[in-house]
Amino acid sequence: MVVATLTRRQALATALATPLVSIASAARAQPTPVAITDELIAAAKKEGKVSHYTSDDLTVATNIGKMFEAKYPGITFQLERSGAERNYQRISQEYASAxxxxDVVSTSDLSHFTTWKKANLILPYMVAEAAAWAADARDPDGFYTKQYFTLMVPGYNTRLVKPEDAPKFWTDLLDPKWKGKIVKAHPGYSGTIMTGTFTLARALGWEYFEKLSKQLVMQVQSAIDPPQRVAQGERAVMADSAENSSIRVRDSGAPLALFYPPEGVPVIPVGNAVMAKAPRPNAARLLVHFLLSAQAQQVYVNSGAHSFSPDTRLPANRAPLATTKLLHANPDEVAREAENIKKRYTQYFAI
Amino acid sequence: MSISVADTHGATRRLPAWLDPSLIILGLVGLFLAFLVLLPFGWLAVFSLTDEQGTFSFENFYELADPALFLGPFITTLGIAFGVGILACALAVPLAWLVSRTDVPLRRTLRGLIMTSFITPPFLGAVAWVLLAAPNSGLINQYYRIIFGAGPYDRFVNIFTAEGIIFVMASYAFPYVFVLAANTLDRMPHDMEEASAILGGSRWHTLRRVTFPMVLPALLAGFLIAFLQAMTQFGTPAILALPAGFHVLTTKIWSLFQFPPKTHLAAACAIPLLLVTIVLLRSEKWLLGRRGFTMIGGKTGAPQLTALGIWRYPALLAALFVIIVTVVLPNLVLIRASMLRTVSDSWSLDTITWDNVRLVFGLTHTWTTLENTLLVGLVAASLGTVFAVLIAYLNARRAVPGHRFLSFLATAPAAVPGIVLGVALFIGYTRPPFQLYGTLWILLLAFLTIEMPPAYQQLQAAFRGLNPELEDASRILGAGRLKSLTSIVAPLLKSSVAATWCFVFIGTIRELSATILLTTSNTKLVSVLIYDLNENGELGGIAVLGLVLMAITAIVVIAANRIANVGNVAAGR
Incomplete structure (x- = not known):
């Protein structure tokens, strides 16, 4: 069986080449894309279950799971939805206790893959579904594929803020008139905010965050939470959020508007990978095939995300990205900076 | 065992001491208790005194001087806990006096309403108060702006403050103080008050000079309970303090478990919390020791109720006001939020939705967490009650040498805050020889340890009221110790045992401080799922899940009491 040999080969390579990992991975050719086989489906069904740790929006991830269960009856989908940073901690804590x-992890902080790759915790696996996608949609060594990408965007409540008063630049949020009226998510919980904080600190300097912390912001955890607090009218403005979640809240009829500051908007790719020690290796692979399938990709797009798949259609009410200046982060640099980011953030915002 | 039952009293005595089954049980229970307490705390001490490499150092304790890490949160915690102690007593004692010693109408109903608030876990109450009193979207503030025509950012209350936290914690601590104070007042002989009245003392004078001093020990105990609960709670400050941008000690300790985990530092942070608790519990004994006058009077009739006269109905209204604000309102707002898409929406046919129910029961973990919660709760309540009965019995009858040590082991965990226990258990059971992290066993151990002291103390009090002659009679007639325990003592104590069982069960539902550190994705409990949903901002989902949890708790508690009562009927009592 394909899967079994792959696992064994990987294990062998790990055992033989531990000191040479960096050289080996630099030289390693991308694995060949794999298509779903009947054997894989049968083996996955025999495993009967798949466990997905993800930072995806709770509602969307639950729907994807239901679709997966409908397509592959007999496999129970188990969802562990939390912030990317929280999931990262959970996995390291669980792995420390063996x-x-x-089985499969999806994270909005790609720097996690950098660490997991080094520690041999994830396996290279490339699916045929994503073979035709742009080269930057996957890890050069094939360890992970970008499931979709979103942006870290600010926004405001349209009932509380008139369009002419609305902030337009990131630095507009530092205006004293927004004191006590801002809600913000946390980089120690959310991978979106971690990646976005790294990017914005580069673009605007840490002074931006230092000044923002003086604005008495309401500090929530998940990047999914700010649009909900703004929709409730708890705060007038959100300093950050995951664009896809905000679009979902806005499209449900909430008085929420997003804005795309001209200084640039952080791009937040969300990637997925198969864990090397996945207890259900076949179901894990099958789930990755499904997450990258045209069917699932269209669901991500419909609920506000941007797909790398050329086969998806943008809903009529959504404008393409053309006008927005996008800021990209290098995951390896984020991995190096992560500790420093959390430290500085805690220093400014006290929690 | 059959030998000792069949044989004469003398024959039993000639057997080697270790053959007495009660001694074997004592040994096992003692070992288990010692293990329960000593293993995790040994590890806690070791971790606090070592660095990440495992070398001995005081470095962790030096770091506690950092105001951002420890000192600031610690002082905030003490301030909040003090406020909660005062407020809980201020709410509970007048209420207890009203229902116990005055002719205020609806006394039984008032008592019942206060007791129902036990089934609301404090963290759920905190979410309910976010819905009610968040500065802008909170319902109270919305109505305030409508009624007084205030501007869009004007507010009447803000729950995301230290005062807000004190209020919410006191709302869920005052029933404990109330029960203590009401029980004391119920049992207090009225002769002394009568004597004071006969000697010409005015009503106010009697209240101040006679009644109050007699209630003082209960008041002090109540204050301590409220103080300790507030100091060691995790859920409420995590929900209310973090958004406001400040930490208390429990949330800080929890944050040290975030990646990269600083377990050694967390262990060091936990030690002062442990010390404060021990000092407080000791000081209670010391204070009461000095004031410990016994209420002599023996058997007296039902206490004479103070007639409130024209104040009867105002007093009732005041009592109802306290109960409505602390008990009724939060539950109503949860029901409301469970049906709304956006929790700040107004209530109309357009905004009512099943979305939240669908969300909660669409989650893949909901049923598993409900099962886990129920399973661990039932097992912990049953095992905890059995242990508590055994130890209380052995202690009350001084049945075996070493019963004092058992009693000490059973009460010692009272000095251990939930989050400290969480840290200790996490360290103790994530490494050999006992790798229990990731199983429900570690949660069971946590709950047994946390609930052992109150369970034991309740049953100890019950045993004190039980005349040993009945058992002696059964033993003389040839029954072994176990037999007389099961067929004489147990039926007589049925209602106390049922109450203890319910107390432990409810305790497991309310627990989050230790639980938050000990669950994994497969061993989640409802409390943790609610906390997860809160981090996601899914307030409507929390409302649904919280109502389900409270309904289950209520059903279990009612069923437990029914079962205990059915037994009574069958026994012809």
Missing amino acids: IHAV
């Missing part, structure tokens, strides 16, 4: 519960 608890291997997770």
Whole structure:
């Protein structure tokens, strides 16, 4: 069986080449894309279950799971939805106690893959579904594929803020008139905010965050939370959010508007990978095929994300990205900076 | 065992001491208790005194001087806990006096309403108060702006403040103080008050000079309970303090478990919390020791109720006001939020939705967490009650040498805050020889340890009221100790045992401080799922899940009491 040999080969390579990992991975050719086979489906069904640790929007991830279960009856989909940073901590904590519960991980902080790759915790696996996607949609060594990307965007409540008063630049949020009226998510919980904080600190300098912290911001955890607080009218403005979640809230009829500051908007790619110690290796692979399938990709797009798949259609009410200046982060640099980011953030915002 | 039952009293005595089954049980229970307490705390001490490499150092304790890490949160915590202690007593004691010693109408109903608030976990109450009193979207502030025509950012209350936290914590701590104070007042002989009245003392004078001093020990105990609960709670400050941008000690300790985990530092942070608790519990004994006058009076009739006269109905209204604000309102707002798409929406046919129910029961983990919660709760309540009965019995009858040590082991965990226990258990059971992290066992151990002291103390009090002659009679007639325990003592104590069982069960539902550190994705409990949903901002989902949890708790508690009562009927009592 394909899967079994791959696992064994990987294990062998790990065992033989531990000191040479960096050289080997630099020289390694991309694995060949794999298509779903009947054997894979049968083996996955035999495993009967798949556990997905993800930072995706709770509602969307639950729907994707239901679609997966409908397509592959007999496999129970188990969702562990939390912030990317929280999931990262959970996995490291579980692995430290030799608890291997997770099959597939999706994270909005790609720097996690950098660490997991080094520690041989994830396996290279490339699916045929994403073979035709742009080269930057996957890891050069094939360890992960970008499931979609979103942006870290600010926004405001349209009932509380008139369009002419609305902030337009990131630095507009530092205006004293917004004091006590801002809600913001946390980089220690959310991968979106971690990546976005790294990017914005580069673009605007840490002074931006230092000044923002003086604005008495309401500090929530998930990047999914700010649009909900703004929709409730709890705060007038959100300093950040995951664009896809905000679009979903806005499209449900909430008085929420997003804005795209001209200084540039951080791009937040969300990637997925198969864990090397996945307790259900076949179901894990099958789930990755499904997450990158045209069917799932269209769901991500419909609920506000941007797909790398050329086969998806943008809903009529959504404008393409052309006008927005996009800021990209290098995951390896984020991995190096992560500790420093959390430290500085805690220093400014006290929590 | 059959030998000792069949044989004469003398024959039993000649057997080697270790053959007495009660001694074997004592040994096992003692070992288990010692293990329960000593293993995790040994590790806690070791971790606090070592660095990440495992070398001995005081470095962790030096770091506690950092105001951002420890000192600031610690002082905030003490301030909040003090406020909660005062407020809980201020709410509970007048209420207890009203229902216990006055002719205020609806006394039983008032008592019942206060007791129902036990089934609301404090963290759920905190979410309910976010819905009610968030500065802008909170319902109270919305109505305030409508009624007084205030501007869009004007507010009447803001729950995301230290005062807000004190209020919410006191709302869920005051029932404990109330029960203590009401029980004391119920049992207090009225002769002394009568004597004071006969000797010409005015009503106010009697209240101040006679009644109050007699209630003082209960008041002090109540203050301590409220103080300790507030100091060691995780859920409420995590929900209310973090958004406001400040930490208390429990949330800080929890944050040290975020990646990269600083377990050694967390262990060091936990030690002062442990010390404060021990000092407080000791000081209570010391204070009461000095004031410890016994209420002599023996058997007296039902206390004479103070007639409130024209104040009867105003007093009732005041009592109802407290109960409505602390008990009724939060539950109503949860029901409301469970049906709304956006929790700040107004209530109309257009905004009512099943979305939240669908969200909660669409989650893949909901049923598993409900099962886990129920399973761990039932097992912990049953095992905890059995242990508590055994130890209380052995102690009350001084049945075996070493019963004092058992009693000490059973009460010692009272000095251990939930989050400290969480840290200790996490360290103790994530490494050999006992790798229990990731199983429900570690949660069971946590709950047994946390609930052992109150369970034991309740049953100890019950045993004190039980005349040993009945058991002696059964033992003389040839029954072994176990037999007389099961067929004489247990039926007589049925209602106390049922109450203890319910107390432990409810305790497991309310627990989050230790639980938050000990669950994994497969061993989640409802409390943790609610916390997860809160981090996601899914307030409507929390409302649904919280109502389900409270309904289950209520059903279990009612069923437990029914079962205990059915037994009574069958026994012809």
